[in-house]
Amino acid sequence: LLNRCGMGALTSRLDGLGCAGRGSGAGGARGKRRKRAREDSCSDDEPEKEPATPKRLKLDSTANYIYERLFIQGEGSDVTISCLNRDWHLHKLYLCQSPYFECMFAPGKWREADQERVEIDLPDTVITEKSLRIAFGSLYYGEVEIPVEEVVAVLAVATLFQLHGMIALCVKIMRHNIKLQTVAHYYDAATLYGQQKLARQCCKWLQRVLMFTQSLDLLKSISVQLMTEIVSSHTFFVNQVEMDVYTLLKKWTFISLNPGWSGQRRDLLTAKDEFFAQLSPPPGDSQTSFLETDVGARFAPAFRALRLQYITADRASLIRVKQDNVLPWCWLRDVCWMQWQAMLEVEQRPTGASPASSSGGSEDGGDGVGNSLFNKTAMRCGRILDIPNTHYCWRWTGFNFGIDLLLLFQNNQLMIKRNVSTHPSTHSLSMQEKRALQLRVDVLNFDTNYNTSYFKTSGVITRQLAKDEEVVVMTIDRYATFPMYLSFNMLTMIPDSSLYPTPHIDSLLSDTSLSSVQSRPAALVVGAAGDTATAAGATVGRSRLNPSNGANNPSSDEEELEDDQE
Numbered sequence: 001l002l003n004r005c006g007m008g009a010l011t012s013r014l015d016g017l018g019c020a021g022r023g024s025g026a027g028g029a030r031g032k033r034r035k036r037a038r039e040d041s042c043s044d045d046e047p048e049k050e051p052a053t054p055k056r057l058k059l060d061s062t063a064n065y066i067y068e069r070l071f072i073q074g075e076g077s078d079v080t081i082s083c084l085n086r087d088w089h090l091h092k093l094y095l096c097q098s099p100y101f102e103c104m105f106a107p108g109k110w111r112e113a114d115q116e117r118v119e120i121d122l123p124d125t126v127i128t129e130k131s132l133r134i135a136f137g138s139l140y141y142g143e144v145e146i147p148v149e150e151v152v153a154v155l156a157v158a159t160l161f162q163l164h165g166m167i168a169l170c171v172k173i174m175r176h177n178i179k180l181q182t183v184a185h186y187y188d189a190a191t192l193y194g195q196q197k198l199a200r201q202c203c204k205w206l207q208r209v210l211m212f213t214q215s216l217d218l219l220k221s222i223s224v225q226l227m228t229e230i231v232s233s234h235t236f237f238v239n240q241v242e243m244d245v246y247t248l249l250k251k252w253t254f255i256s257l258n259p260g261w262s263g264q265r266r267d268l269l270t271a272k273d274e275f276f277a278q279l280s281p282p283p284g285d286s287q288t289s290f291l292e293t294d295v296g297a298r299f300a301p302a303f304r305a306l307r308l309q310y311i312t313a314d315r316a317s318l319i320r321v322k323q324d325n326v327l328p329w330c331w332l333r334d335v336c337w338m339q340w341q342a343m344l345e346v347e348q349r350p351t352g353a354s355p356a357s358s359s360g361g362s363e364d365g366g367d368g369v370g371n372s373l374f375n376k377t378a379m380r381c382g383r384i385l386d387i388p389n390t391h392y393c394w395r396w397t398g399f400n401f402g403i404d405l406l407l408l409f410q411n412n413q414l415m416i417k418r419n420v421s422t423h424p425s426t427h428s429l430s431m432q433e434k435r436a437l438q439l440r441v442d443v444l445n446f447d448t449n450y451n452t453s454y455f456k457t458s459g460v461i462t463r464q465l466a467k468d469e470e471v472v473v474m475t476i477d478r479y480a481t482f483p484m485y486l487s488f489n490m491l492t493m494i495p496d497s498s499l500y501p502t503p504h505i506d507s508l509l510s511d512t513s514l515s516s517v518q519s520r521p522a523a524l525v526v527g528a529a530g531d532t533a534t535a536a537g538a539t540v541g542r543s544r545l546n547p548s549n550g551a552n553n554p555s556s557d558e559e560e561l562e563d564d565q566e
Contacts (some may be wrong), residue, residue, distance in 0.1 A: 032367065063141055071140040081104075081136075083120040084129050093140045099162040126189075134242045135453070138166055146170060148177055152189045157509055159193045169412055171198050178205050179449050184221035191225070203229050210449045211239040211248065212384070214484065216265060219255045224302055227252060232305035234375035237442070237487045238382045242310040243317040245380075249306070250276065250326065252408035253299050276324055290326045303327060308335045310379045314398040346401045348428070369494060371460055374438060378489040385409060395419075402430025402467075405437070405494050414441060414474045414486075418465035434464045435492065441474050443486040452482045460489075 065245055069075050074089030081095075095101035110117045133155035138144040144166065146154050151173045158166040174186050175198060187202035189195075207230050210218070222230075231245060238245055247269075254272035255261065263271055279290050290296040291303060303326070309535040314334050315331045321327060330491050368378075382398050392409040404419040416437070420429055439461060445454040458474045465471065478485070 080117045137489040207236045227302040240379040289328045378491040381489040417470040420467040438462045439490040
């Protein structure tokens with residue numbers, strides 16, 4: 001009964017609202033009709049407004065007409081360009097958009113100005129008929145589409161005809177398509193056609209990627225000039241230690257001399273060792289190294305870019321290099337002599353043996369040596385952190401003039417410790433209260449195409465480390481993903497640049513002398529290598545990894561270098 005009464009009251013209210021709405025609706029309709037009638041009577045005296053006329057109109061049909069009739073069909077042609085066994089019936093008025101043809105057809109300058117047929121010899125074999133059609137067609141049509149597979153050929157044509165807009169477009173396409181299959185080809189093209197910015201980007205891409213991929217096809221495509229530039233750079237991401245760079249160069253040399261080798265990547269290490277073993281002279285014969293032969297001499301610049309002082313600091317590596325007989329013995333002899341001088345420097349002149357002592361000094365240990373000298377002489381090493389939420393602890397082995405450095409990664413922080421109390425060979429440690437260390441750490445991550453998706457650098461920093469002191473080098477952002485690739489440059493000695501010249505990349509490529517002091521590998525330094533004696537269970541010449549549970553997901557603020565910002 002209550003429900004029935006309630007529903008009835010609700011229905012009555014709704015009916016009342018409905019009636020009021022209908023009444024007001026009817027009155028409103030009559031008012032609207034009167035207003036419309038007044039507007040109609042006034043509109044007879046006012047002129048009707050016309051829609052606004054567009055002031056700009058793009059006539060695609062005109063551009064298409066010009067392209068079709070003048071370029072494709074060649075109507076009204078006043079000059080025939082003959083190249084690559086084909087005739088192009090073109091128009092001087094359009095061709096003169098190119099400075100090349102503008103100069104050619106200038107009255108009184110060249111004989112081609114009065115000729116109706118001009119033959120152009122194209123010594124550059126990269127140029128194709130399709131790239132010529134794209135270049136000529138761009139002079140008749142405002143839009144151009146360049147296929148990625150033709151971009152190098154189009155760049156060659158555009159450089160010849162000085163089509164600057166097309167050159168810029170080609171460079172942009174190439175910069176956005178750098179990958180394993182194209183990077184070496186793009187570098188060679190950029191070097192040949194004067195695109196230094198693109199060449200630097202390709203080289204930098206390889207400096208970060210090469211040690212972590214070592215694709216056989218990629219190694220085959222790398223020239224001596226490119227490999228030399230990669231290995232001589234301080235931004236080269238070394239995986240493990242300098243000895244691994246030497247091993248990479250041996251693989252590259254073997255692949256370059258045996259391009260038809262089709263084995264598996266896992267078999268490459270054995271194959272290249274057997275190859276170089278066959279080249280070794282028999283016992284009692286003169287010790288002529290591989291790089292001193294006619295076959296190996298062209299690879300010498302890349303091997304000269306090695307920082308051999310960090311290879312000779314490890315016993316197993318030194319023995320291996322001597323057995324391979326790839327490097328001239330005079331290189332190793334000179335480096336070992338300078339290493340002995342460095343050891344005496346540490347023992348007898350401790351106040352002058354650290355990077356910090358070369359400057360005024362600050363609470364962090366001074367400014368160290370200049371960045372230029374640091375970049376040329378610092379030890380290069382690195383590793384991969386591939387497991388998130390893990391505590392990492394490792395060292396790089398080798399004699400390091402009394403300083404044992406432990407690297408730790410935990411809770412998003414990368415730390416370094418001067419280890420004294422737990423070292424197995426205490427007699428080889430420096431007992432000085434403080435030892436200076438100058439270093440830089442770079443961290444990056446790749447996407448699926450090996451393009452850098454995350455990058456952070458600590459910059460060059462100097463620290464005075466007391467015994468068993470541990471310092472934080474870098475805090476990595478949480479949004480950085482795994483695996484993370486770490487690159488370290490470290491210096492514990494003052495390098496004497498007057499005794500150890502570092503040749504420029506051009507001199508490395510041009511100087512063929514192997515026996516002179518100047519022909520030693522780049523960046524020989526009165527300095528140290530690796531870390532101190534090998535801990536139990538560590539692999540000589542490699543880092544030792546001790547993963548354990550417990551560490552937050554590490555990650556880093558993105559701070560890019562100049563080329564990255566460009």
